Amino acid sequence: MSKVLVSDPIDQAGIDILSQVATVDVKTNLKPAELIEIIGEYDALMIRSGTQVTKEIIEAGTQLKIIGRAGVGVDNVDVPAATRQGIVVVNSPEGNTIAAAEHALAMMLSLSRYIPDANASVKRNEWDRKTFVGAEVYKKTLGIVGLGKIGSHVAAVARAMGMRLLAFDPFISTERAEQIGCQLVDLDLLLQQADYITLHIPKTPETTHLINAERLAKMKPNARIINCARGGIIDEDALAAALKEGKIAGAALDVYESEPLGESQLRAIGKEVILTPHLGASTTEAQVNVAIDVAEQIRDVLLGLPARSAVNIPGLNPDVLEELKPYMQLAETLGRLVGQLAGGRVELLNVRLQGELATNKSQPLVVAALKGLLYQALRERVNYVNASIEAKERGIRVIETRDASVKDYAGSLHLEATGTLGTHSVTGALLGDGEIYLTNIDGFPISVPPSQYMVFTLHRDMPGIIGKLGSLLGSFNVNIASMQVGRKIVRGDAVMTLSIDDPLPDGILTEIIKVPGIRDAYTVTL
């Protein structure tokens, strides 16, 4: 019989499902070394946010087939390490949506009426009716940052409470926002007009400290901000300063830059601040939902069936998956790349399956390309199951073509994304040893393996330009691992692809574009 380790508290409903097919051990509060010592015995690991599943733990899990996260965020799992080891990572993208949305709404109302402090004062035997005069939310403006599953539910309820709704989400179409009753605006306008701001976005390099001192200064003095998404989206020091200086009226946080929350100036602020210990998903209903959702997937995978919400490996028929597996990673990488080159909101994705990929069996590659494209917006919430539906809801049109006559490589994939900022294309193939290669960018032939951090330039092919760019990056201590130029004619237009060792520091892209001869530059993280 298979063995499952449950290393965080999960609802009994999940344990009951796992027990149908496996021996289940519940061992919570394990230290990393203890987990490393025992994980080798287990076929599956089920966690919430408490267990950090590091590369070392994954490597010690030599029998592991699946890691199940009873919740949405898999930021506590080293997913690339699991993928390399062929371990399926599954989550529950929707099980706690309502719980998290209701927590944000509860925070908004509690902030408006100072409920936590009023409650504490009565419990101290006081009867103070002057200190706690609040504000109504009716007819006030709510700014929703991130109009995904949770943001949309918050919108629906807030609308019923008579609030005016603004939303900022660069990956959502105006029509979709209107369907939900929100006016889609840019972030600055939202900050300037909203009385309440609620964050419902993933934590990504772009959203880290999205709410910083500069943006807090743009908010109204009566504005209140709520973060039930991820810690670190708000700069907590800047928030504490803005509250102390009266630049904004209040803040309610459920998530923190570091959890559990340590020393923090926010604790010292009075009724204007509400702090909860990451309780967004903590309802009986949500815990039952996520436990059942994830336990069913673990059970299915242990029985040799596909998982419905795999973050890293699609739930396909095993034979088809085996055949397509090398190309799935290619499609996803190209999707991520073209999405970042296109920037902004993508409206159309053309996927051309070429050579031996030009068959109906290759359809999952289109889904993999969409998963890659949507990763920037949705992170681990996009999977092979929901990618097509998420794309449809975001107004992304997908055109799929097949061309068996392209014979440069056994099979290759060409993606072209058109968005609000223009059109970009990428082509890629697998070389003999199965390694992914980028073979064309925006019509320019290249031959480079993708790397985690890359820079692309569109420039005039002329003497000195490579040296200038190299010196510029050197002056910012950016180490170039490899470089290649692709051109169609000598001294015409060209693209340069650079693999760099670390993410490009902020502000350098603007400096690159100032180099004479360089027309455009992009940085991507794959």
Ligand SMILES: NC(=O)c1ccc[n+]([C@@H]2O[C@H](COP(=O)([O-])OP(=O)(O)OC[C@H]3O[C@@H](n4cnc5c(N)ncnc54)[C@H](O)[C@@H]3O)[C@@H](O)[C@H]2O)c1
């Ligand atoms: N506090 C909790 O316990 C708890 C519980 C559940 C979820 N969460 C968190 O809530 C957040 C939202 O979850 P969800 O299920 O609604 O996710 P979702 O994927 O459905 O929606 C996220 C939305 O954010 C948008 N987005 C991405 N990058 C953006 C950016 N730079 N600017 C503006 N919008 C951007 C996406 O387009 C998407 O519409 C996540 O961070 C999730 O981890 C927290």
Ligand SMILES: O=C(O)CC[C@@H](O)C(=O)O
């Ligand atoms: O397990 C939890 O309670 C955290 C849930 C939440 O942050 C999630 O990502 O689903």
